[in-house]
Amino acid sequence: MTFWKLLNKAENHHDLQFHTGRVDDPLPWNPHGDCEPGGIYFTDTKNIFNFLGFGHWLRSVEIPEDAQFCENQGPPPRKWKASSVILGERRNIWEVEVIRELLKAGADIHAREDWALRMAAHNGHLEVVQELLKAGADVHARQDLALRCAAGNGHLAVVQELLEAGADVHAEQDDALQLAAENGHHAVAKLLKQYLRKRSRFVDLMKSIFKGER
Template identity: 40%
Template sequence: MKPVAQIFRPRTQALLALLLGLQLSLPVAAVSLDDLLNAAKLGDAGAVTQLVSQGMDTNSTDQNGNSLLILAAREDQPKVVEALVKQRGIKLNARNAAGDSALMLASLKGHAEVVQLLLAAGAEFDHEGWNPLLYAAFEGRLPVVELLLAKGANPNVKAPNRTTPLMFAARNGHEEVVVRLLKAGVDLDWKNDQNETAESWAIKNRNTDIAGLIQASRKARAAGSGK
């Protein structure tokens, strides 16, 4: 009869080999994902395309739920965005842990070229809750506001606290955006949860020129309607 050590040695060696193989494979997978995420952020469209073609998930995310598309859009990498939107199965409207999509973050940052690419690819833009137009108006991103309105975005969309794009732009002193929204025929007298209007917010924040524009627009509408 063979000693116990000799009986179990082959099984032990096989188990050790399996564990060693797993240990060796984990860093490779981790590095590959890091490489893919970094390529998206840094604008290396070639590397992104190559890694995806080698089997990496087009919708891979970082620990905060940012997909490759969200990262590329946030960092203003239009070449990567252009490459990703062509990938089969790409999730154009994926949200990160904070609830932001690629188009929302591109709008917030004012990355007009990226916004244009995402809109052309069919990204959702006129949804409930925080959305691209609200973000763009809040930050005064006029070129993005223009793109979204031209696409058909609702100029009177409401944030969760019932604040409109006009109200955000008026409060934050973004006169050009206010002018564009006034041309779109926005509601001048809407009140949010704080009982503020665009005009009252502009006055409170000493944006008197903007308050004047809103007052002038109200008078012009009244004159035009015969009131």
């Protein structure tokens, strides 16, 4: 089993600074509770996308032979903790090659209702969005929230990609268009209006066809 840890850009958590190599938790080992002090937490490949909100840097985790180690007893998603870890070189979790490798190794693309796609769209990571869609991410998860995230943040190329993948431009009462307009993203709003008009013409055509068949 391969373990991973996601870290913020400063690579610290409370008073503990993380780095390549061995890191020891200075607090007394505590195998009990959920996210309690007294151990360094990490997860496995399958569950890594559940923790995308925890950081920017991804590091592999190995357990020293002399370390205390256990699986966390709290609710899903699965995670483990150890009194000491050995961390590999850091990598940017939002590099498309990293995402591709994780998917190939078995990362759950649908974790937290396709959170990976939403976060990639929210932050404008076009290549990652493309990779996730190619791997089977659900463009409609959480009422097409990926589209609304991208639109609200002005990521035109990502919005285009999601629309071409079938995202519903009308989701949540045209929320994507409203968010783009409210935040001054005029190019995105223009694109969404074009898709709204296309959708309206298609609906009108279908209505006329069904009406003629009656």
